[in-house]
Amino acid sequence: MDRKQFVVASGVSAFAALAWLRGIARGSALAATPDAAESAQQVALGVVQAILPFEDHRFPAMSPEDVRKRMYSIFSLDDDAAFESSLALFDTIVLWANPPLPVIALEVLRYGQPDVARDQRLFEKTFTDRKVAQARFVDLGVDDKRLYLAMWSQSSFGVRRRVYQSFKALVHATAYSMDALWNAIGYDGPLVSKGITS
Amino acid sequence: MNAVHRVQCDILIIGSGAAGGVLAATLSELTDRRIILVERGGHFGSNSFDQRELDMLRLYAERGARGTIDGAIPVQGGQCVGGGTTINYALSFDPIEAVWAGWRKEHGLKGISFDRDAADYGVDGLNILNCAAEVRRRINVRRVAEEHVNDNNRAFEAGCQRLGLSTNRFELNMRDCIGCGYCGQGCAYDRKQGTMITYIADAVARGVRLIHHCDIETLEFSSSSGDVTAAGATGDVRPTEPGSHPNSIGPGPITISAKLVIVSSGTIESPSLMQRSGYPDPYDTVGRGLVLHPSLPIAGLFSRELRNYRGITGSVYSDQFYKTRGFYYECLFDHPVNAAIAIPRIGKDHFETMLRYRNLAGFGVMLVDSVDASNRVTWNPETKKSDITYRLSEGDKNRLRFAARTGVRIMFGAGAEEVFLTSEESIGPLAYPRFTSADQAAFCDELAFKPGATLLTSAHCQATAKMGEDPAASVVDSRCEAHNAKNLIVCDSSSFPTSCGANPMVSIMSLARYQGRRIAAERGRYGL
Numbered sequence: 001m002d003r004k005q006f007v008v009a010s011g012v013s014a015f016a017a018l019a020w021l022r023g024i025a026r027g028s029a030l031a032a033t034p035d036a037a038e039s040a041q042q043v044a045l046g047v048v049q050a051i052l053p054f055e056d057h058r059f060p061a062m063s064p065e066d067v068r069k070r071m072y073s074i075f076s077l078d079d080d081a082a083f084e085s086s087l088a089l090f091d092t093i094v095l096w097a098n099p100p101l102p103v104i105a106l107e108v109l110r111y112g113q114p115d116v117a118r119d120q121r122l123f124e125k126t127f128t129d130r131k132v133a134q135a136r137f138v139d140l141g142v143d144d145k146r147l148y149l150a151m152w153s154q155s156s157f158g159v160r161r162r163v164y165q166s167f168k169a170l171v172h173a174t175a176y177s178m179d180a181l182w183n184a185i186g187y188d189g190p191l192v193s194k195g196i197t198s
Numbered sequence: 199m200n201a202v203h204r205v206q207c208d209i210l211i212i213g214s215g216a217a218g219g220v221l222a223a224t225l226s227e228l229t230d231r232r233i234i235l236v237e238r239g240g241h242f243g244s245n246s247f248d249q250r251e252l253d254m255l256r257l258y259a260e261r262g263a264r265g266t267i268d269g270a271i272p273v274q275g276g277q278c279v280g281g282g283t284t285i286n287y288a289l290s291f292d293p294i295e296a297v298w299a300g301w302r303k304e305h306g307l308k309g310i311s312f313d314r315d316a317a318d319y320g321v322d323g324l325n326i327l328n329c330a331a332e333v334r335r336r337i338n339v340r341r342v343a344e345e346h347v348n349d350n351n352r353a354f355e356a357g358c359q360r361l362g363l364s365t366n367r368f369e370l371n372m373r374d375c376i377g378c379g380y381c382g383q384g385c386a387y388d389r390k391q392g393t394m395i396t397y398i399a400d401a402v403a404r405g406v407r408l409i410h411h412c413d414i415e416t417l418e419f420s421s422s423s424g425d426v427t428a429a430g431a432t433g434d435v436r437p438t439e440p441g442s443h444p445n446s447i448g449p450g451p452i453t454i455s456a457k458l459v460i461v462s463s464g465t466i467e468s469p470s471l472m473q474r475s476g477y478p479d480p481y482d483t484v485g486r487g488l489v490l491h492p493s494l495p496i497a498g499l500f501s502r503e504l505r506n507y508r509g510i511t512g513s514v515y516s517d518q519f520y521k522t523r524g525f526y527y528e529c530l531f532d533h534p535v536n537a538a539i540a541i542p543r544i545g546k547d548h549f550e551t552m553l554r555y556r557n558l559a560g561f562g563v564m565l566v567d568s569v570d571a572s573n574r575v576t577w578n579p580e581t582k583k584s585d586i587t588y589r590l591s592e593g594d595k596n597r598l599r600f601a602a603r604t605g606v607r608i609m610f611g612a613g614a615e616e617v618f619l620t621s622e623e624s625i626g627p628l629a630y631p632r633f634t635s636a637d638q639a640a641f642c643d644e645l646a647f648k649p650g651a652t653l654l655t656s657a658h659c660q661a662t663a664k665m666g667e668d669p670a671a672s673v674v675d676s677r678c679e680a681h682n683a684k685n686l687i688v689c690d691s692s693s694f695p696t697s698c699g700a701n702p703m704v705s706i707m708s709l710a711r712y713q714g715r716r717i718a719a720e721r722g723r724y725g726l
Contacts, residue, residue: 053546058553074252110268111649146545153622153651161622161650162269172538176552177252185555187507187534190249191378192386 040084043091044068044077046138050145051171060180071174090163091137093148096123103159111158118156126151203435203452207234207407208726210431210456212414212471215281216703217690217710218462219393220333222401224714231726234454235401236433237410238467239278240442241394247384251535254383256439257285264466266588270649271492273586274657275464278384279410280394282464283703286657287381287512287530288370288390290339291700292330293708305695306667308676310712318712319677321719329711333704337371337391346377348509353500353559354529355514357612361604363518368528370510371703377509379531393707407446411436417459417475419683426478428459428686458685458717458724462710465659465692466575469673470584472663473577478682481670484663485575489697490588491658494563494598495530495540496605498614503556506531524566525601526700527608531560540620540653542630551618559614563601564658566697567594575662586659590647599643602631606639621645621652658702663692677720678713685724689713 048064048071077083089095097120107114126147137148152164175181182189208231211218222235239257247254255262259275266273276282295312302310309318309325316325333339347355347367358365371391381390388395402408414433419426430453437449461468469485477484516527532540534555541551551558568591576585590598602619609617610633619631619642626641633639645652666672669681678693680686691698691706698705717724 051544051548053549056546056549059549149544154624158268158649161648164622165269165650165653168544169539172548173252173535176534176538177250181552182534185534185552186503187555190380192247192249196376196378 036081036084036088037079039091040087041068041072042138043087044071046140046145047087047090047149047167048171049142050149051168052175055142058184060178060184062178062180067171067174070178071170074174074177075170086163090152090167093135093137096151099157103157107157107159114158115156119160122151122154122156203447203450204455205234205447205452206455207232208456209233209458209460210454211235211460211462212431213237213281213462213464213467213690214279214393214398214408214410215276215462215464215690216283216393216706218460219280219283219397219401220707220710221460221462221689221714222406223397223404224711225718226401226404226406228715228718229721229726231721233401233406234456235398235406235408236412236414236431236454237279237281237408238413238463239276239281239410240439241279241408241410241445242284242384242442244384244386244388244395246441247380247386249378249380249383249386251383251533254285257384259464259466260583264586266586266649268589268649270647271490271588271654271656273466273490273659274655275466275659278394279398279408280392282657283371283390283392284384284394285382286392286701286703288372289512289515289528289701290334290337290369290371290704291702292334293326293705294699297696297699298326301665301695305665305672306676307665307695308667309716310676319716319720321716324712324715324719326708326712329715330704330708333707333711337393337396337707338373339369339371339704341369342367342510342513346375346510347513348377348506349504350506350531350559350561351510351512351514351529353498353504353612353614354527354561354608357608357610358516358518358527360611361608363516363608365514365516368513368515370513372510375510379508379511380533381511383533409435409447409452410442410445411438411449412452414463414471415474417461417471417477417686418453418455419475419477425684426682427684428456428680430455431459457726458687460687460689461663462688462690464690465662466584466586468688468690468692469575469662470577472673472680472688474579477680477686480682483669483671483673486571486573487569487661487664487696488573488575488586488588488659489567489569489661490573490656491660491697492565492567492590492594492598492654492656494565494602494605494652494654495620496561496563496602496609497541497618497620498559498609498612499551499554499616499618500557500559500614504559506556506558506560507533519601519604520566520699523597523600525597526564526566527561527601527605528564528701529561531558542618542620542622542632559609559612561605561608562655563598563605564701565594565598565601566699567591569661569696595645595647598647599645602645603639603642606633606642607636610636610639619645619652623648623651658691658697660691660694660697660702663688664695665693666695677716678709687713687717
């Protein structure tokens with residue numbers, strides 16, 4: 001089945017977020033590099049690492065790459081240029097402090113005037129002690145990846161909050177439709193697959 | 199190459215949900231006219247319902263992706279034969295007399311009597327009470343039996359009792375439910391009595407032609423002497439998806455001619471179809487005044503395991519605040535995918551909560567929201583989708599805050615150790631709304647309900663093609679006849695002038711039964 005539309009909204013989020021990201025991508029070189037797909041996979045891998053606690057001994061034995069591959073397969077994300085663009089933009093940390101004008105324009109249209117200065121203060125508060133000098137999300141350690149992602153959830157931009165919810169929904173939907181996670185949380189799954197059909 | 203289909207009928211019904219299914223059955227019962235029932239989604243039988251959340255998104259509008267354009271609220275609905283009745287939780291509320299009386303008073307509606315002896319439009323026994331009773335019988339509405347109330351519902355009931363709040367048992371349209379807990383994924387056992395296995399089965403047995411996988415692109419109109427008259431519809435039949443019953447027609451473009459066109463495509467699609475068809479709308483009323491019944495989930499963590507995802511999902515509710523504050527508490531629970539998406543946070547915080555999935559309890563606030571003309575549905579020709587524009591009013595936010603605050607206290611009263619909302623908003627000293635004592639519930643007053651930060655949901659959209667006798671303030675009249683086109687009826691949840699005041703399935707079906715009986719009695723009016 002084609003689950004691409006689920007990607008676009010992923011339960012809680014993303015129509016406006018991806019529309020925004022697509023709009024920005026049109027005016028940017030971020031998604032036009034020859035290795036865009038490979039770069040996007042690295043960002044997606046980082047998002048998976050940030051959202052799921054692979055380091056927890058109670059978490060099922062699987063790698064972030066296993067989950068990323070499954071996510072790409074379930075949601076048909078290979079060669080999805082818009083998704084790659086959104087990941088590239090998420091990856092470019094400098095855009096947090098300097099949102100392009102079209103972003104602000106769309107934010108005003110959808111949600112009202114954003115508080116850009118508040119987002120800048122949020123960044124400083126989140127990362128001052130950690131002295132984050134990296135320019136890309138993929139280069140952050142896993143703890144900082146989580147902080148960066150969580151910062152999007154607290155943004156004054158509605159579209160940024162939606163990006164967070166979108167990534168969260170994609171990864172959680174992927175993971176919590178797996179038998180291994182069901183076993184971990186004590187969920188025994190569909191009855192029809194146990195032969196209970198009437 | 200796909201064939202071009204040209205089909206003729208007397209009555210074309212577009213949409214096979216709570217309204218369309220009942221209309222098809224009623225009109226085939228009471229007339230001998232040729233009827234076609236069209237459905238955009240597939241005809242998936244119970245043997246194809248695998249109880250897996252992602253797979254069963256194929257039963258949902260836009261495969262579960264439909265939502266408001268700001269992303270604040272997913273707007274769920276059925277897109278399959280049976281529509282919402284295939285994927286809902288079977289919660290059955292009778293039409294509320296006070297609401298319909300208000301529609302008569304405020305919107306000038308005629309008929310829709312609540313007197314069992316009334317004969318509206320001169321038709322013997324035609325009134326809402328009788329129609330609701332007929333619906334209840336056909337879909338087997340019954341109160342939940344005591345032995346079917348699971349732990350999650352009992353916890354909610356106990357919490358309400360602790361606070362001195364009233365509770366009730368739901369009535370459900372089920373027959374011998376086995377309590378699998380997968381109502382939202384379609385009933386794999388045909389125990390839920392949705393329209394697919396009741397009214398639509400009746401209609402098809404009487405000769406109604408069901409065409410599924412059919413996208414209706416436009417309504418067709420004819421014009422003469424300044425009158426606009428509905429004449430049919432055009433669209434496209436898609437190839438039948440695996441798992442669906444076979445279709446009654448092959449794939450390809452389709453033109454359906456009809457003497458009477460009934461649009462029953464639901465609150466989002468009915469106005470959209472009218473807009474993209476060029477329906478005359480001089481007062482810009484089509485699509486306006488959307489209500490969503492926004493719902494806010496409230497979850498609690500208990501020290502003990504609960505039977506939560508098995509058993510009848512919703513069997514207890516509270517209408518304690520319906521008359522005074524305009525909301526209900528309704529007990530519901532989610533399977534892991536939806537639960538994981540709704541539970542806030544990422545990383546270890548999130549996983550710790552999921553590890554206690556068996557210890558979770560849940561219920562929701564269902565707000566009867568107020569009408570605002572700026573909340574609307576608009577056909578977007580660029581994306582070829584319906585844009586759903588919706589913002590909570592400040593008054594509605596205040597009622598939700600009260601409901602959240604009281605709901606948190608209910609959950610603690612039920613015995614929860616911790617309570618949380620599906621929100622990432624920081625309130626008071628809390629990084630997000632996760633409470634460790636009932637005293638903290640007052641911080642709910644700081645909830646802003648920011649889009650993308652607090653998850654609200656909707657499954658009861660209504661009121662975008664409103665009934666009323668004033669053409670400047672409504673789309674259809676008391677007969678559900680369009681003000682600006684002859685032989686065009688819009689009858690579904692969009693026809694309600696406001697919220698119907700509760701979970702709408704039985705109200706929609708009662709209106710459809712009522713209009714179906716009226717149309718059959720007044721068929722000369724439509725040249726039938």
